[in-house]
């Protein structure tokens with residue numbers, strides 16, 4: 001028997017706090033060496049501007065095994081009224097290999113991507129950070145701001161999206177959800193200046209703000225770009241910052257934010273100070289001074305999905321949520 005969990009089921013109980021706890025432990029296990037995570041195969045579907053990624057992982061130290069299939073189709077919202085990111089997760093019993101759960105992977109993708117930024121913010125942002133700037137007002141951006149608010153006691157946030165209605169809707173929804181003022185701004189500069197933490201969660205292909213606007217002491221989570229020729233962050237800000245990644249190999253294979261400055265000769269691969277798991281495990285420092293600019297660059301790892309899906313499965317079982325199916 002397997003448990004079938006829909007997006008609505010998962011949305012009814014999964015909190016960003018639960019997701020952050022699962023993801024933090026997954027990255028600790030990655031640093032401890034209990035993870036088996038092959039590099040994800042990516043299939044591009046150029047006729048429809050889409051990519052499909054196949055993301056398996058075993059996290060030995062958490063007894064978690066599974067795989068996500070996720071698609072990223074930026075034309076979906078406009079053309080088909082569907083989300084850009086759609087996904088499905090299979091969870092296996094590590095003892096028998098049996099599939100024990102089949103669940104929606106769309107909401108979990110947003111929550112686990114928010115969660116890793118929340119954990120990075122906990123370790124890298126200044127402890128007195130209280131104003132957030134958000135780029136993008138889509139599905140990922142919402143979970144990014146929830147996670148920033150979980151990591152630091154925010155008093156205010158601003159959001160910039162190229163689509164005015166999107167940023168206005170985001171601001172109204174997130175103000176109500178978080179109970180703090182979230183203001184839409186029509187100039188990207190206003191989502192950088194005066195902000196202590198910044199989240200970039202857009203579908204942009206080229207840098208979305210000028211790195212020279214960023215004040216000392218700022219922490220940035222860059223999660224949007226996912227291909228060697230795509231970036232949200234410009235060379236200036238990458239050069240100035242202490243850069244932590246989720247996985248070096250993934251960053252050097254997929255993160256245009258780093259690959260393009262390397263190709264330009266502005267930095268070398270050694271500019272990457274380390275991986276988030278190494279910071280969590282205490283092997284390398286996070287922030288080293290109040291004035292340092294820190295960047296966490298996320299490509300997204302299967303351990304995030306598998307750890308959060310395992311938590312979702314446990315919570316659903318405890319609450320008797322979902323539908324048992326026989327395959």
Ligand SMILES: NC(=O)c1ccc[n+]([C@@H]2O[C@H](COP(=O)([O-])OP(=O)(O)OC[C@H]3O[C@@H](n4cnc5c(N)ncnc54)[C@H](O)[C@@H]3O)[C@@H](O)[C@H]2O)c1
Nearest residue numbers: 084113136138139140161162202203204223224298299300
């Ligand atoms: N790192 C990860 O683990 C991870 C996980 C999921 C998605 N992603 C990536 O995140 C990106 C966003 O995904 P989503 O599901 O939120 O998509 P979405 O379509 O819901 O939202 C993207 C938003 O970005 C806005 N945008 C585009 N260019 C912009 C710019 N220059 N400045 C400000 N806003 C801009 C769009 O108007 C849109 O509202 C995608 O590129 C996706 O591949 C990364």
